[in-house]
Structure formats: structure tokens, C-alpha cells
Amino acid sequence: MAKELKLMKGNEAIAEAAIRAGSDAYFGYPITPQSEVIEYLMAEKPHERTGMVVLQAESELAAINMVYGAAGTGKKVWTSSSSPGISLKQEGISYIAGSELPCVIVNVVRGGPGLGTIQPSQADYFQATKGGGHGDYHLLVLAPASVQEMADFIGDAFDLAFKYRGPVMILSDGVIGQMMEKVYLKEQVPRLSDDEIAEKYPWATIGKPASRERNIITSLDLDSSKMELHNIHLQSKYRQMEEEEVRFEKINCDDADYLFVAYGSSARICQKSIQLAAEKGIKVGLLRPITLFPFPKKQISEMADKVKGILSVEMSAGQMIEDVKLAVNGRVKVEHFGRYGGIIPTPAEVVDALIEKIIGE
Amino acid sequence: MKFEDIIKKENLIYKKTPLMTDNTLSYCPGCGHGTAHRITMEIVEEMGIVQDTIGIAPVGCSVLAYEFMNVDMTQAAHGRAPAVATGIKRCWPDKFVFTYQGDGDLAAIGTAETIHACNRGENITIIFINNGIYGMTGGQMAPTTIEGMRSSTSPYGRDAALMGHPLKMTELVAQLPGTCFVTRQAVHTPSAVRKAKKAIRKAFELQKEKKGTTFVEIVSNCNSGWKMTPVQANKWMVDNMFPFFPLGDIKVPE
Ligand SMILES: Cc1ncc(C[n+]2csc(CCOP(=O)(O)OP(=O)(O)O)c2C)c(N)n1
Ligand code: SF4
Numbered sequence: 369m370a371k372e373l374k375l376m377k378g379n380e381a382i383a384e385a386a387i388r389a390g391s392d393a394y395f396g397y398p399i400t401p402q403s404e405v406i407e408y409l410m411a412e413k414p415h416e417r418t419g420m421v422v423l424q425a426e427s428e429l430a431a432i433n434m435v436y437g438a439a440g441t442g443k444k445v446w447t448s449s450s451s452p453g454i455s456l457k458q459e460g461i462s463y464i465a466g467s468e469l470p471c472v473i474v475n476v477v478r479g480g481p482g483l484g485t486i487q488p489s490q491a492d493y494f495q496a497t498k499g500g501g502h503g504d505y506h507l508l509v510l511a512p513a514s515v516q517e518m519a520d521f522i523g524d525a526f527d528l529a530f531k532y533r534g535p536v537m538i539l540s541d542g543v544i545g546q547m548m549e550k551v552y553l554k555e556q557v558p559r560l561s562d563d564e565i566a567e568k569y570p571w572a573t574i575g576k577p578a579s580r581e582r583n584i585i586t587s588l589d590l591d592s593s594k595m596e597l598h599n600i601h602l603q604s605k606y607r608q609m610e611e612e613e614v615r616f617e618k619i620n621c622d623d624a625d626y627l628f629v630a631y632g633s634s635a636r637i638c639q640k641s642i643q644l645a646a647e648k649g650i651k652v653g654l655l656r657p658i659t660l661f662p663f664p665k666k667q668i669s670e671m672a673d674k675v676k677g678i679l680s681v682e683m684s685a686g687q688m689i690e691d692v693k694l695a696v697n698g699r700v701k702v703e704h705f706g707r708y709g710g711i712i713p714t715p716a717e718v719v720d721a722l723i724e725k726i727i728g729e
Numbered sequence: 730m731k732f733e734d735i736i737k738k739e740n741l742i743y744k745k746t747p748l749m750t751d752n753t754l755s756y757c758p759g760c761g762h763g764t765a766h767r768i769t770m771e772i773v774e775e776m777g778i779v780q781d782t783i784g785i786a787p788v789g790c791s792v793l794a795y796e797f798m799n800v801d802m803t804q805a806a807h808g809r810a811p812a813v814a815t816g817i818k819r820c821w822p823d824k825f826v827f828t829y830q831g832d833g834d835l836a837a838i839g840t841a842e843t844i845h846a847c848n849r850g851e852n853i854t855i856i857f858i859n860n861g862i863y864g865m866t867g868g869q870m871a872p873t874t875i876e877g878m879r880s881s882t883s884p885y886g887r888d889a890a891l892m893g894h895p896l897k898m899t900e901l902v903a904q905l906p907g908t909c910f911v912t913r914q915a916v917h918t919p920s921a922v923r924k925a926k927k928a929i930r931k932a933f934e935l936q937k938e939k940k941g942t943t944f945v946e947i948v949s950n951c952n953s954g955w956k957m958t959p960v961q962a963n964k965w966m967v968d969n970m971f972p973f974f975p976l977g978d979i980k981v982p983e
Contacts, residue, residue, distance in 0.1 A: 393820050421819045425812065426845035431810035433842070437785070437816030438801045445816070446869070463806050573801035573817070575781040575824055584795045586786075586804035 372553050379404035379545040379558040381551045382448070382474060385519035387414045390557035392419040392443035395434035397453060400477035400486040401542040405448045406540045417561055428453040432460030432473075439469035442565040442572030444526050445662055448474035450542075452483060454500075461535055462501030465602070466587025470529035472508070472522065473487045476545035476635040479710035487543030487710025489678060490632060493687035495619065496539045496660040502597055506606050507537040507658040511631040515549035523554065528613065532605050534616050539660060543633035543684065606662075615658035616667050625652030625728055629673050629692050630681040633712070638681055640715035645722065652722060660688070668695040677701040677726035683720055684708050701726055744878065746774045747960055748799045755793050759959020764916040765858055766797050767828065768926040772933055773800060782825040783817055785810040787839075790864040790951075799828075808839025811846035812977030814853045820884040825936055827854040833863045836872040837883055843902065850907030850941040854932040857944065860951040861970060868954035872896040877975050881952070895973065899946040904978040909941035911980040915948045915971075916930035917963045928978075948974050 376384065383405045406424060414420035416519065425431035431447050440443040441508075449457060455474045464471055475496065481487035495511050508528050510521045518540060525536040534721045565572060589595045593639045617635075620626070620642050628638040635656040644651045657664050657670055672678065677700055680689035685706035692701050705721035707713040734740075748770035756762045773782050779800055786794040788807035795802035806852055810828035817901040818826045835843050835857050846853065862880055863869040870880040870887060874896050877886040887895070903911040910932055914925035932943035950968050952962035 372880075381955075393816070395816060423815070423819060425815075426841055429809065430815075430842050430845065433806060433812035434816030434819070436805070436809075437803060437813035441814075441820055443820045445820070460809070484867070493802045499846055573783050573803050574821060575779070575783060576799070576801045581801055582795075583801045584804070586795060586803070587806055588792065667955045676803055721749040 370553055374551055374553060375548055375553050376515060377404055377546060377548050378512070378515045378540060379476065379513045379546070380408045381519040382522050384412070384540070384553060385622050386446060386522045387418060387420060388554055389523040390418070390444060391420055391446055391526065392559055392560045393438050393445040394447065395423050395425050395438070396427045396447050397425050397431050397587050397607065399450045399453045401478055401488070401545050402448050402450050402474070403613070404545070414542060418471065418556070424651070428456040429460065433458040435471050436460055436464050436469065437472040437726070439464060440467070440573050442569035442574065444559070446474065446522070447474035447543070448476065450476045450478045451489070453482050454492065454495070454508045458501035458611070461507070462503050462505065463587050464535045465507070466503060467504035467585050468533040470526070470527040470533050472529055472536050472538065474540060474702070477541040479708065484708035486542070488633060488683065488712060489708060490541055490634060490683040491685070491687070491708060492539065493660065493682065493684060496537050497663070497691070498635065505602055506661050507535050508532065508662070509537045509539050509608055511658060511660050512544055514543045515544065515547065515551045515633045515657065518544060519551050519553060523557070528608070534605065534608065536628065539632070541632050553597045559592040577655040591720055610662040613659055614662045614666070616664040617656040617658060618667070620654070621652040621653035621655065621671065624651050624674070625676050626652040626722060627649065627675045627678045628652060628654045628681050628718070629657070629668060629688070630654060633659060634681045634683055637713060637715050638718060641718040641722070644715055644719045648719070650722070650727065663691045665691070665695040669694055669697070672696040672699045675700060679718070679722050679726055680704045681713070684713065739928065746771045748774045748779060750799045751796055752796045754797060756790060757953045759788070759950070759952045761860065761916045761947065762858060764927070765856065765947050765949065766794060766914070768922060769827070769856060770798055770800070770927055772786050772926065772930045773825070776930070776933060778825050778933070781823070782827070783824070785813050785828040787828065787830040787834040788843065789834045791829055791831060792857065792865065794829050795848045799943060807876060808834050808837070809842055811833065811842040811851070811853070812857065814847050815849070815851050818851055818853050821941070822852070825854070825933060829856045829966050830858065830860045830862065831864065832857070832873040836896050837948045843898065844905070847902040847944065848905045848907045851943065852936050852939045854943045854945065856929065857946045859946055859974065860949045860954070861950045862954040864951045864954045868951070868956070873898070875969060878969070897974070899979060902942070902944050907941050908944055908980060909964065909982045910935050910943040912944070912949060912978045913946040913976050914972060915966070915976055917950065917966060935982065948976065
């Protein structure tokens with residue numbers, strides 16, 4: 369299938385793009401606002417199209433552990449869920465990080481805490497970027513801001529997951545998952561054959577031939593001196609990500625007096641706020657982190673030397689602002705504006721917050 | 730006599746399978762885990778399927794099974810081995826995939842994964858070591874602790890009114906259409922070991938035929954957790970566990 373243009377929901381786009389990226393398996397459990405992912409996959413019969421496995425698990429716990437098992441065999445495997453389901457997956461994600469397995473986890477975030485609401489939110493930023501489960505680890509976190517990026521990031525996420533042998537999260541939200549936009553879909557990438565997997569991933573647990581020692585996938589080491597070394601190794605991967613994988617977008621930043629920092633659907637809202645502000649004669653730019661971990665600290669730090677104030681716009685009570693403040697290190701005023709619990713801020717509200725909290729009377 | 734003379738072909742009546750490593754077993758002397766490991770690995774060797782076999786180690790005393798079983802292995806989170814096995818088997822339907830799990834792992838925290846893997850009829854083999862107690866964490870009550878049995882969290886004996894009834898997981902999974910072979914065995918005597926080994930072989934053979942989930946319970950001892958000598962533990966198991974968990978096949982394919 370050649371590259372083609374379609375009108376799709378974000379959730380459908382990521383499912384279709386995953387099939388085309390040559391993914392081998394998806395394990396999931398329904399939850400709003402992302403159930404279209406597994407519904408689309410089941411309807412598409414990827415087993416017939418590419419041989420991809422799709423299975424509805426009995427819970428998110430089971431789903432993430434199916435991912436763990438399959439990832440340990442060198443397969444391109446992924447799962448998706450929304451906030452409460454992602455909470456349930458955290459033990460498994462920690463195991464995956466600890467035993468260094470590649471996989472992709474999609475979180476189409478809804479409002480919390482608890483069962484919360486099915487409406488969009490960005491309140492899982494801490495959970496996504498600071499580890500989420502137990503132990504010292506990070507996910508590499510990509511934050512799409514459009515249906516196109518939902519489609520584009522799944523392939524990138526697999527590449528990064530295999531490059532670093534670790535879990536990659538696509539942190540989306542109910543807006544991006546549910547809205548329809550036009551999307552260019554890439555051509556089908558063939559799935560790896562079993563022989564190619566055996567050759568490319570010598571660590572995979574696919575049965576021990578006489579030619580090698582047995583492979584073991586584990587996150588356990590009762591010898592703490594070895595466990596510390598393992599942790600140091602994991603940390604070195606995170607430092608390498610900080611060097612090599614930071615992604616961001618700058619809009620209108622060249623002669624801006626003020627700056628919005630926003631990701632995902634908040635960044636889309638801020639694009640409109642920039643226009644509204646310009647109508648009032650206020651020059652404001654947007655720095656959109658695309659990777660939330662690694663976070664574009666340097667780029668925000670550079671902007672801190674150029675602008676008079678920064679507004680961190682998030683659909684949360686203020687989570688990313690902590691990373692923005694660390695990057696700015698007190699040089700300019702940094703404030704947060706957000707609506708939460710499933711409320712989406714309007715562009716005008718954002719401009720009002722900029723005037724009120726940053727520019728002043 | 731030199732070692733070479735002792736192991737002359739005509740003198741050799743038993744040999745350790747190369748599918749057990751030389752690592753020192755972490756199990757208490759007298760514990761059934763070691764025997765259950767060995768017969769499982771002997772079957773993999775005898776069937777000549779090591780290059781196609783993937784094992785799942787649980788959380789429990791056998792968490793380190795991968796140190797002893799010389800096959801490719803994945804260590805699963807507590808209770809999740811059947812899900813991990815599902816993920817592998819779905820991606821590699823022609824491989825042999827087995828889980829090795831204790832009763833806390835399989836019948837408490839992992840009950841949902843066990844039932845659903847069996848109900849989907851995943852073509853995996855589940856080896857279930859039922860020692861009626863949580864060995865690894867120091868002898869707490871398990872879902873299979875029988876009534877009246879003492880443990881560190883039922884110090885006056887299991888009181889069903891207070892703590893619930895012991896769970897016969899094997900009878901339960903036998904009801905599910907996805908299972909094709911469900912059996913309960915033991916490894917406390919040479920003849921029991923032979924029977925258990927045959928059952929494991931049958932389970933792996935049925936797995937090859939993709940007939941559904943095969944489930945082999947092994948009623949075992951935990952002399953440390955039960956605070957008995959190995960001999961006392963085996964006797965106690967025969968006298969007290971076997972009446973509640975009777976040995977034999979529960980479901981066999983037509
Ligand atoms: C999520 C989680 N909860 C609790 C534990 C602690 N834990 C480790 S082993 C175990 C019980 C294992 O008992 P069983 O499955 O009967 O195996 P045995 O040790 O008796 O062979 C528990 C509760 C854990 N590791 N992970
Ligand atoms: S604690 Fe019990 S189950 Fe664990 S090794 Fe010792 S005897 Fe075996």
C-alpha cells in the first residue's frame with residue numbers, strides 16, 4: 369500500500385500506522401477514550417494483512433505482561449490504554465524497563481484521580497516522565513499534538529525502543545485520540561521474519577540453540593553490587609537520550625517577548641492563543657516539547673534569556689511547570705495555567721492568564 | 730577406582746540432564762522444587778525440543794528457576810506468568826512455552842491470569858507447585874493452605890470462616906473448555922516422580938498438537954515453611970494434603 373491521505377481519529381490513525389510500521393503484536397484492554405485502538409485493529413484483521421497478533425486481554429495487568437513476554441522474544445509489540453489502565457500497568461512497565469525490553473505503550477490520558485472522568489487531560493505527566501512504577505527508570509516519552517503525529521510517532525517509538533532496548537511511551541490525550549484530522553499514512557513496512565529476529569536480537573528468548581548459552585530475561589539480581597551496576601547502566605541510557613533524542617518545536621519564538629511552553633493538545637490551543645495575543649499587540653511564542661523525557665531543558669533555558677516571562681500551559685494542576693522551572697532556574701517569571709478534571713481551556717482563557725499572571729496590569 | 734571407571738558406559742545407570750545447570754540449587758534440602766525442575770528439564774531433553782522451548786519463572790521460591798533450567802527463560806512478575814507465556818506463544822505458536830509457578834503465584838495474585846489463559850485455551854503448559862504455603866516470603870498462608878494448617882499468618886491454623894476456604898485451582902481449571910489435560914501429581918517417592926514425569930511429557934506432547942492448555946499440579950512439600958524435617962514433611966503431605974488434593978488425572982483429552 370502506498371502513502372495515502374485519510375480522515376481518521378487519532379486512535380484509529382495510531383492503530384493503522386502501527387500495522388504499517390510492521391508491528392508484530394498488540395495486547396490491550398478497552399477503556400475510554402482509547403477503545404477505538406483495539407476496535408480498529410480487530411476490524412482490520414491485521415493477522416490476515418501482515419500476520420500481526422491482536423489480543424484482548426483480561427485486564428491491563430495481563431496486557432502489559434503479554435507485552436513483556438512478547439517483547440522478550442524480539443517482537444515489535446505494543447499496548448495502549450488510558451490513565452487508570454496505565455496505573456494498573458506500572459508494575460509491568462517497571463519490569464520491562466528493568467529487564468531492558470523494547471516496547472511501546474500508548475496513554476490516551478483522561479482526567480483523574482481515581483476513575484476520574486472520560487474527558488481529556490494531561491494530568492499523567494508526572495507518572496509518564498518521572499518513572500511511573502517502582503525503581504529508578506524512565507520511559508522515553510513522545511507527545512503527539514495532532515492525528516498526523518499519532519500516526520508518525522508509533523514507528524519512531526518502535527525505532528527508539530529498539531535503539532535503547534526500553535519502553536517508549538506515547539503520551540497522548542483524549543482530544544488527540546478522539547478528534548478527526550487528515551493524516552498521511554506511510555507505506556507498509558514488512559514484519560521481520562523469525563530468522564531475522566534471531567539474527568538481529570541475540571538476547572531474545574526464542575529457544576536455545578546449541579550454539580549459544582541460554583538467554584534469560586529478568587530484572588532480578590539479589591547481589592546489590594551487581595544491581596547498582598545495572599542501575600548505573602540504565603542511567604547511562606537516560607543520559608544518552610538527553611544528548612541525542614530531545615525533540616521540540618518552536619513557533620513564533622524569534623522576536624517573542626513572552627513564551628508559552630505546552631505539549632499535546634495544549635500546544636494546539638496555544639497556537640490560537642498566539643494569534644489572539646498578537647491582535648492585542650502581545651508578542652508571544654510557543655515552545656512545544658515533543659519529547660517530554662528527555663525534556664528540552666537547553667532550549668527552554670535559551671529562551672529564558674530572551675523573554676520576559678513564561679507560561680506553562682497544561683491540562684493539569686501544574687506538572688510540567690516543575691521541569692520548566694528547573695530549566696529556567698529563576699531567571700524569569702514562570703507561571704502555570706491549566707484547566708483540569710477533563711476541562712479543555714479556551715485560547716482566550718490562555719491569553720487572559722498570560723496577561724494576568726505574567727505581563728501584569 | 731578412577732572417576733572415569735565409575736562412569737563407564739556399562740556402569741552408568743543415571744545421568745544428570747545437561748538441561749539442569751551446575752549452579753547450586755537455592756532450595757532447602759528436601760524441597761520438592763528441585764525434583765520438579767529436573768523432571769521438567771528431562772522431558773525437554775528427551776523430546777529434543779530445547780531449541781524451541783521457553784520457560785517462565787514466577788515470583789516465589791522458584792524465581793531463580795532460570796539459574797537452574799538450562800533453557801531460554803523469562804522471569805515474570807508475581808502471578809503474571811500465564812500472561813507472559815501468552816504473549817510469547819501468540820507470537821511464536823510453534824514453540825514450546827511453559828510456566829512454572831507456586832500456589833501463591835498461580836492461585837492468589839495470579840488467579841485471573843491463570844483462569845483466562847486456560848479459558849482461552851492457550852497452547853502452553855502450566856506446572857503448578859502446590860506446597861500449601863508461601864515458601865519464599867517465610868511461610869505465610871497460601872490460597873491452598875488446608876483448613877487447620879498453621880502458617881505465619883494463620884498461626885492458630887487456617888480458620889475457613891475467617892480466612893476463606895482452601896482453593897482447588899486444578900479442579901477449577903478442569904471445568905474450562907480451554908484446558909485439554911489437567912492432572913495432579915506429586916514427587917515425594919520414586920514412583921510418584923515417574924508418574925509426574927509421564928504427566929509432564931504428556932502435557933508437552935499435547936502442547937505440540939495445539940490441543941489447548943495443559944495443566945500439571947504437583948502437590949509438594951515446604952519443609953522449611955511447615956517447620957518440619959523433610960521426612961516429616963513428606964509424611965504430613967501424604968496424610969493431610971493428599972486427602973484434600975487427591976492425586977490423579979482430572980481431565981484427559983478424548
Ligand atoms: C506484587 C508482589 N507482591 C508480593 C510479593 C512478595 N512475594 C514474593 S514470593 C511470594 C509468595 C510466593 O509463594 P508461592 O507462589 O506459593 O511460591 P513458593 O515460594 O511457595 O514456591 C510473595 C507474596 C512480590 N514479589 N510481588
Ligand atoms: S522455603 Fe519451602 S518451597 Fe522454598 S525452597 Fe525451602 S522448602 Fe522449598
